[in-house]
Amino acid sequence: MNTQREINDFFNTGYKRYVPHVSIDCAIFGYHERQLKILLINIKSVEGMCLPGGYIKRTETLTEAAGRIVEERTGIKNLFLQQFKTFGDPGRATVRGMDEKKLSKIFGVRIEKNNWIMDQTISIGFYAITDFSQVKPKPDFMSEFCKWYDIDQLPHLLFDHDEMVKEALHTMRLQLYHYPIGINLLPEKFTLTEIHALYETLLGKKLDIRNFPKKLMFLGVIKKLNEKINIGPHRSPFLYKFDKVKYNKALKEGIILD
């Protein structure tokens, strides 16, 4: 959605291609070297940031739509996506001082008060995680900025997106040991130290270095290789990789422990 024509089409006839009144908002977490961030965008001429989102094409499943939205902002395909909650309280999406006149001006289209985009919207929350060092965030046509924010230095967000982030984080942390969320965040072969740092960062707490490998190996999604890597003036660590077979099984079914 880059040309003016596409923008006009979106406002004028978008309701034919998209399901109106329903949107998807994505909490896209980014990890790299012990840092956890989240991708935020703004809305042109509106003060404040929010989660990237979009509408659902009438031909897409919800997960496909979320995947497309994530890909549009990050360029990354096939991320693991999880629906976490749907938000629809009345007034959730109102922004002070944002109306159809302002929008018309910003986007160069005549937008009426009854435009499909102006109506009440219910939003389905999805979360995903990727490696933020490999991502060049791309704003959508409605926004000027699209940037990674440190998870514990977030500004207050627009709409009900503070609550969305809270729920997304909570769900991600609950699921971390039940779904193989970690792939894509580490190189194909990685050390115990690396995956340990990853889990500590995602969970936001310390994990005992001696218990951690036991747990991971017990879950069975990673396996030790007979290979070491040279890391300079230190003992060379063994490499590990994800067990693709068990990993893909876990993606579909979750890791069931009882």
Added chain:
Amino acid sequence: MNTQREINDFFNTGYKRYVPHVSIDCAIFGYHERQLKILLINIKSVEGMCLPGGYIKRTETLTEAAGRIVEERTGIKNLFLQQFKTFGDPGRATVRGMDEKKLSKIFGVRIEKNNWIMDQTISIGFYAITDFSQVKPKPDFMSEFCKWYDIDQLPHLLFDHDEMVKEALHTMRLQLYHYPIGINLLPEKFTLTEIHALYETLLGKKLDIRNFPKKLMFLGVIKKLNEKINIGPHRSPFLYKFDKVKYNKALKEGIILD
């Protein structure tokens, strides 16, 4: 929604009061004396059953809407309601042989192909549990039947409602020890045997009678009374009741064990 006028209003101008393209479907579980059932309705002149559902008023929160839908079918207010998943795959709601002509005939209103009701809909799933012996199910204006079905003798359901039931059951069972779901299903004062039967039935598996009370007491949501009840030619069991304070706390926050 009982008079013809209300029905006309619903099809003609319902989109003004309700959020179009979004519905709520409720898996209403019913428990009584070791039986677990679920409430199903039909759609006039359509073969097959499905979950009761409805639209969201523009002034309601999602949970309020779900509560109203549950109340309309059961007469019970203030049930514990939990959102479990949102469903929106394209084609999820198509029924063979159901079109605007047939609907027009059934409801005595002219319904055009572009009526708001005919468009693609995304549905938010909620579950609730009540005591089915206290409920006289009421069909809605679209259906002739509204009945309790035994959970393990369910027919195949319309739309994607087989999957909804599966997900609802799964979520309910996961949450059973984390939310105080059991109230409303037992008399105010109840015996260990009664609550034991309840949990076995909801979980669909045997629970050791000697370990079970320890767990429940440990969770702290019930407390033993210094009272017994006479049950005929047998030893008189003690009575228990829910600890309202801890119960309400758990309703809001969930029961956190770690």
Added chain:
DNA sequence: ACAAAAGTGTTCGATCTACACCCATGT
């Protein structure tokens, strides 16, 4: 030899599971 990071094993307590017998009550 030293600095830096990797790697590893054991103990303790908590929790879960399995299991069988005596008690209270009304007829």
Added chain:
DNA sequence: ACATGGGTGTAGATCGAACACTTTTGT
């Protein structure tokens, strides 16, 4: 006294948490 359902305790296994020292490597 008997039939019926109510109620209770313990031992063993498993799981999770806590904890400190030795090994490897390059300089």
